[in-house]
Amino acid sequence: MMPESGRLAAILRSVTEAIVATDLQGAVTLMNPSAERLFETRSEAAAGLPLDRLHAGLGPWLDRARTEGVAQPMVFSLEVHSGHLYSATLSPVSGEDRAVSGWVVVLQDVTHLRRAEEWKSEAIQAATHDLRNPLNLMNGALNLLRDSLGELTLEQQECLTMLRSGLDRMGGLVEQVLSLEQVGRTDLPLAGLDLSAVARQAVEDFRLAADAKEITLAFEGGEGAGRVLGDESWLHRAVTNLVGNALKYTPRGGEVRVRYHEAGGEAVVEVADTGPGIPAAAQGRVFERFYRVPGESARRNPGTGLGLAIVKAIVERHSGRVWVSSEEGRGSTFGFAVPLAGPEALTAAPSTG
Template identity: 30%
Template sequence: MFWKKKNRANFFKSIRVRLVLGYTVILLVGITAVSVYFSFQMKSRLIEVTKLYLTSEIEGAIDLLEDEESDELGISDFLSRHTRGIKGSHKIGYALFNDKGLILARSEGFLEDKKSVENMIDSYDKEGVSVERESTIRNPDKTIAYLVTRSFRGRAGDIFYLQFGATPFGHREAVNIFMRTGLLMIPVILLVGLVSGFILTSQFLSPISRLIKASNEIMLSDSVSAKDLPIRGVGDELDSLAVSFNNVLRKLRESYQKIILFTANASHEIRLPITAIKGEAEVVLERGRDIEEYRSVMESVVLEMDRLTRMINRLLYLSRGDSGMDKLDIKKVELMGLLSKMVEFYRVLTERKNIILDLSAKESSFFVQADHSKLEELFSNIIENAIRYTPENGSITIEIAKQKDKHVISISDTGIGIPEEEQGKIFERFYRVDKARSREDGGAGLGLSIAAMIVKMHKGEIKVKSQPNKGSVFTISLPRE
């Protein structure tokens, strides 16, 4: 078939098609509703005008009759002449009743409403006050006639009931013409709605089309090379959508660049110990060695393997954290006790370099809800960095304090410090201020990244202040229990 079922389904799934059809339907329903409303208003107004016209004419006729000294025949003759002489858009018929409800005279073809007259006779005021009643009656041709009945007294004191009626043929035709015109306009309205809806939706949805195009470019390219969507500056929702998309695209670019850099750095860092191991093995294989030389080579290999294992474990640690697989084992942890044990553990390393390692606090206990092993990893990375970059005869001070709804742990050292322009980068993976020295000391630039990730997992905050050749202060804030 020319238009397959699948194509039809996709066609009606299009936002543009649905908007155009919705716009057209709303336009059609709106105009139809307005047309129906105005036709009813016109009809109601025409009925009101007809009744006012009949009331005015019947009052004029009664005023004349009350001044005439005529019998029933004379009144009938007068009414016949009077109604024929009425000029207007309505053809008026009449009927004259006596006080018994009997018809004395009526115009040709007039269909009277006897029931209204009978009701008026029952309620007529004996003092002579006029009584008036409005009614409707359906003609044999299914049209509606509007009637006004009025009582009056003749010069002789007799009570009569005069009924005027009219069917607004011309007015009804005007309403019908209005309705037919509205129906004939439906195809035009549909055409205008479809064309204008297509133009408007094309204009409004063009940013979305560009967004789809940019998304496809991202999927088809090896890098996030798609250009930012232009901002029209109108300030509407589509501008907001373009801004949000550009922000997401910018984040993707940054993440992509970080992945490239991370892959390059990881490959480089892994290659170094492997190259060292390979070199040691090749040297051993060149000629025979004594036991001490073999021992020395194997110790070097083990050292490089330890370095490689440690780095791989840290990469896996970061990977689990990024993927959300690494869950926290939240328990009640007392910070003072935890840091006291860590200070004792690292005191052996600090004594080798004659570094003073001190822990102080104004209170004896500081409780947090945290993962105990992760806090150990966090503080180990910071303390090890402080020991690594603090020269001999220096000092490392750990302080704990309470501040409102958090505990603040500061770890300060008198080490080599960090230049101001480098301080914003030290939590990035594989970033090292002094790359050569870090390799010598076994660092791969992952410790502070892990520390920052752990702090973030605990909804805390980590900051650094440092001056070259004066030292650094790492401040860690953790929510209180």
């Protein structure tokens, strides 16, 4: 029977994913053959080197994990060898006493998935563009019909209202799909921004809508001490999507609170509501395209299932992260964080392509 150490070595040799282990300080202690091929170095030569010597993109994630004391795996993307995209998972290594003794990174080549996503995006974008013309024609025809009919009966008014509502929903879906594709493809005109001011403005934009539902809408947090490097219109869209979503699902007389703070080198925005909450099984999918949490709330509040996907795309385009925490019957909190920019980045203010 193969000894345990030999079996572990055989497993590491067999897997196609690249695996790198480090000590608590982030010095490389082990690389499997797939990692050796990926980073073009032998395990013996890399032993003792800082993790970011293998790839500069690994360093910030390890620093963040060490600083924040992360207990759960962190998943991020890494581009290696001009165009090859890898999904990287950084996890703490702990013993029976649960004390972290090191870190392990597992990298999987997902280049083919990115290419498939690009092809899908191109097809969706082409289809939605082609839908715009017939929708515009139908809108024009409906307006002409309404103006030429003279005084309408109640039944005719209801029919035209139904048609208008259907066209508006379809038009909104087309625009949301185009927005989702656009944020991932266009260059963003970046500038130094006070994200707290963006969040505060989003709250004011929804003041009348909140009052109409007798919902308490409040902003909590002062002026941001730091600045983020971002596109103001897209970040405003991200916040308004979250606030609008919270107002939609919060019952009359409830509360929606938008909070801003800075921590760990990030600007953080959270939107908390007193809505119905989200089942634990659905929380991992709420940022997926077209996904809607099943249940009575979804039936009462029609939507496209794209609003949160747009938030995720915008935030990730700004090198940030999104999350949700929720408990059924007690409301939900959606949040995102984007990195605070240093003086050099604010001075250079390049566009992300």
